[in-house]
Amino acid sequence: MPNLKLTIEYDGTDYAGWQTQHAKHRTIQQVIEDTLHTILRQDIKLIGSGRTDAGVHALGQVANFKTVSSLPVERLKKALNALLPDDIVIRSIEEVEPSFHSRFSAKTKAYRYAILNRDHPSALLRTRVHFCPHPLDIARMKKEAFCLLGRHDFKAFQASSKREKNPVKTIKKLAIRREGDVIYFDIEADGFLYNMVRNIVGTLIEAGRGKFEKGYLKKLLLSKDRKLAGPTAPAKGLCLMKVGY
Amino acid sequence: MPNLKLTIEYDGTDYAGWQTQHAKHRTIQQVIEDTLHTILRQDIKLIGSGRTDAGVHALGQVANFKTVSSLPVERLKKALNALLPDDIVIRSIEEVEPSFHSRFSAKTKAYRYAILNRDHPSALLRTRVHFCPHPLDIARMKKEAFCLLGRHDFKAFQASSKREKNPVKTIKKLAIRREGDVIYFDIEADGFLYNMVRNIVGTLIEAGRGKFEKGYLKKLLLSKDRKLAGPTAPAKGLCLMKVGY
Numbered sequence: 257m258p259n260l261k262l263t264i265e266y267d268g269t270d271y272a273g274w275q276t277q278h279a280k281h282r283t284i285q286q287v288i289e290d291t292l293h294t295i296l297r298q299d300i301k302l303i304g305s306g307r308t309d310a311g312v313h314a315l316g317q318v319a320n321f322k323t324v325s326s327l328p329v330e331r332l333k334k335a336l337n338a339l340l341p342d343d344i345v346i347r348s349i350e351e352v353e354p355s356f357h358s359r360f361s362a363k364t365k366a367y368r369y370a371i372l373n374r375d376h377p378s379a380l381l382r383t384r385v386h387f388c389p390h391p392l393d394i395a396r397m398k399k400e401a402f403c404l405l406g407r408h409d410f411k412a413f414q415a416s417s418k419r420e421k422n423p424v425k426t427i428k429k430l431a432i433r434r435e436g437d438v439i440y441f442d443i444e445a446d447g448f449l450y451n452m453v454r455n456i457v458g459t460l461i462e463a464g465r466g467k468f469e470k471g472y473l474k475k476l477l478l479s480k481d482r483k484l485a486g487p488t489a490p491a492k493g494l495c496l497m498k499v500g501y
Numbered sequence: 502m503p504n505l506k507l508t509i510e511y512d513g514t515d516y517a518g519w520q521t522q523h524a525k526h527r528t529i530q531q532v533i534e535d536t537l538h539t540i541l542r543q544d545i546k547l548i549g550s551g552r553t554d555a556g557v558h559a560l561g562q563v564a565n566f567k568t569v570s571s572l573p574v575e576r577l578k579k580a581l582n583a584l585l586p587d588d589i590v591i592r593s594i595e596e597v598e599p600s601f602h603s604r605f606s607a608k609t610k611a612y613r614y615a616i617l618n619r620d621h622p623s624a625l626l627r628t629r630v631h632f633c634p635h636p637l638d639i640a641r642m643k644k645e646a647f648c649l650l651g652r653h654d655f656k657a658f659q660a661s662s663k664r665e666k667n668p669v670k671t672i673k674k675l676a677i678r679r680e681g682d683v684i685y686f687d688i689e690a691d692g693f694l695y696n697m698v699r700n701i702v703g704t705l706i707e708a709g710r711g712k713f714e715k716g717y718l719k720k721l722l723l724s725k726d727r728k729l730a731g732p733t734a735p736a737k738g739l740c741l742m743k744v745g746y
Contacts, residue, residue, distance in 0.1 A: 265624045313625060337621055345624040376582055379510045379590040380558060380740075384625070495625075 257322050260329065261352045262302075264288070264317040267343040269383045269492070273310045274317070284308075284344060288319070288336075295335050296325045305358040305365070305499040309451075311491030313384065316347070316366075316498040320358045356501075364428065364500035365448060369441040369457045370493050373434070385438060386457075386493035392464035394434055400463040401430050403474040404456065411480035413459070415451035415488070423449055423480075432460075442497075451488055459486035502567050505574065506597045507547075509533070509562040512588040514628045514737070518555045519562070529553075529589060533564070533581075540580045541570045550603040550610070550744040554696075556736035558629065561592070561611075561743040565603045601746075609673065609745035610693060614686040614702045615738050618679070630683060631702075631738035637709035639679055645708040646675050648719040649701065656725035658704070660696035660733070668694055668725075677705070687742075696733055704731035 264284075272281030285302055292300040305318045325332075329349040336346045355361075372378050372385040373392055404410075407426040414423055429444040441457055459476065462468060463486075476484050509529075517526030530547055537545040550563045570577075574594040581591045600606075617623050617630040618637055649655075652671040659668055674689040686702055704721070707713060708731075721729050 267624045267627070315625065333621070342622065342627050343624045345622050347621055376578070376592055377587065377590055379512045379588045380560065380629070382512070382587050 257324055257354075258326070258351050259320055259322050259354050259356055260332075261318060261320045261350050261356060261358070262288075263347040263349075264314060264319060265345045265347050266314050266317065267383070268308060268311050268313045270343060271310060273312065274304050274306075274308045284317075285319070287341065287344060291336055291339050292321070292323075294339060295332065296323055296327070298323060298325065303358045305362050306448075308494075308496055309491045311383075312494045312496065313492075314496040317496050318358050318362070318499040318501075320352065320356055322354075358499070361501050362447075362499050364444055364446055364498075365496065366429075366442065366444040366498040366500070367448070367453045368495045368497050369443070369453060369489065370495070371439040371441075371457075371461070371489075372437055373439050374437040378437075381438075383492055384495075386490045388461060390465050392439065392461065393466065394432060394439065394464065396466070396470075397460045397464040398432050399470075400468075400473040401432060401456075401460055403477055405430055408477055409480055410449055410452055410477070412476050412482055412485050413452045413455040414449040414482060415455070416482045418450040420449055425449065425452070453494060454489045454491070455482070455485055457493070458489040461489065462486035502569055502599075503571070503596050504565055504567050504599050504601055505577075506563060506565045506595050506601060506603070507533075508592040508594075509559060509564060510590045510592050511559050511562065512628070513553060513555065513557045513559070515588060516555060518557065519549050519551075519553045529562075530564070532586065532589060536581055536584050537566070537568075539584060540577065541568055541572070543569060548603045550607050551693075553739075553741055554736045556628075557739045557741065558737075559741040562741050563603050563607070563744040563746075565597065565601055567599075603744070606746050607692075607744050609689055609691055609743075610741065611674075611687065611689040611743040611745070612693070612698045613740045613742050614688070614698060614734065615740070616684040616686075616702075616706070616734075617682055618684050619682040623682075626683070628737055629740075631735045633706060635710050637684065637706065638711065639677060639684065639709065641711070641715075642705045642709040643677050644715075645713070645718040646677060646701075646705055648722060649675055653722055654725055655694055655697055655722070657721050657727055657730050658697045658700040659694040659727060660700070661727045663695040665694055670694065670697070698739060699734045699736070700727075700730055702738070703734040706734065707731035 275285045370385040372387045377387045411423040427445045431442040520530045615630040617632045622632045656668040672690045676687040
């Protein structure tokens with residue numbers, strides 16, 4: 257039975273995230289499963305690499321499913337893109353080994369967070385960036401962020417509502433750069449706690465505004481206390497760029 | 502009476518263009534005029550640098566109006582951005598000399614056209630780019646485009662429905678470049694005929710697909726015959742970048 261791996265781009269604006277508990281909300285997973293059902297006439301259980309929240313986007317979400325169908329993958333991709341709403345696009349489909357599991361096989365994830373940093377918002381980027389009109393000290397943010405690189409207990413950046421068994425993750429990359437009016441945060445890790453990227457960005461914004469004394473992030477990280485971190489940055493600035501296997 | 506110059510960004514997706522003849526359609530000009538009326542309690546006649554069609558975007562549209570109000574421009578800008586729908590943003594307001602006229606004073610306009618050139622569409626760029634899955638020969642397009650630079654009668658690229666008295670324009674810049682999956686056309690001229698950018702791009706796409714013999718654009722330009730040009734490229738790939746004064 258072929259095991260198919262999908263790479264998916266979506267605009268999360270009009271969805272209640274990748275997956276929700278409540279059947280009444282429209283989710284990306286549900287819409288793709290329904291479309292696969294229409295094409296393959298088979299109930300499909302799509303396994304995503306992980307959830308993304310309402311409003312979060314993806315350029316490279318990964319999901320897989322097993323099917324009895326022998327439809328060639330290029331034809332399945334064409335049929336999906338023809339039938340899916342245009343805010344969800346299947347970028348590629350490939351057959352993978354039976355043991356491949358989008359979530360358990362994932363080795364790394366890369367997210368990008370975008371902040372619009374100028375005195376007025378943007379009409380064209382309004383659903384893609386978090387608008388922050390306050391001056392931000394990028395050099396300061398980079399210095400503060402440095403302590404997060406490597407293997408740490410990230411409990412201080414975990415959503416207070418959700419607790420994972422293992423809050424220890426390894427951040428392999430954390431790059432901050434300005435391009436015109438937009439500041440990009442590129443963060444790659446072997447895994448993320450719930451809301452971890454948005455909590456890190458929200459805290460770094462506070463640091464960039466000069467709200468913390470120097471070295472605050474290091475103390476915060478060691479404290480493992482979410483209450484000492486900054487607010488959670490809004491969902492719409494976040495995009496899942498790539499899942500590595 | 503202060504003469505105020507607005508620089509405006511908008512997402513043209515949900516509008517019937519900058520200005521239309523039919524009162525029933527929602528236009529960008531109308532929405533800004535209505536909002537100015539709300540703030541200034543005065544009927545405002547907004548003069549745009551030129552029309553943009555339904556679906557066309559702008560990063561730097563310019564418009565001006567005269568007002569009896571003495572509200573400081575920074576406060577007016579804040580009030581406008583607070584009250585306008587979020588797909589229209591006022592980037593700046595400045596007081597200009599009484600003789601300034603957005604349309605008549607304009608010396609140059611710069612447009613960007615974006616084509617997504619890969620085998621599948623994009624969820625995140627779907628309202629910003631024209632999706633073209635066919636292989637495009639960029640070197641060929643550049644060679645064909647070269648003859649358009651300079652001062653010419655551009656009747657061959659004018660919408661057949663509209664005729665301007667003077668079809669002679671000067672193209673100062675026409676750059677074509679690929680960035681990942683997106684091909685950008687940057688065109689700057691002292692003015693454009695109706696649909697001229699979209700007709701040039703539509704014709705260059707045909708050239709890039711190898712549909713014309715070499716040197717076709719030069720012949721087309723000299724023919725002044727719209728029927729020999731390619732189709733009009735879709736509105737959503739077009740963005741008015743800057744109006745020069």
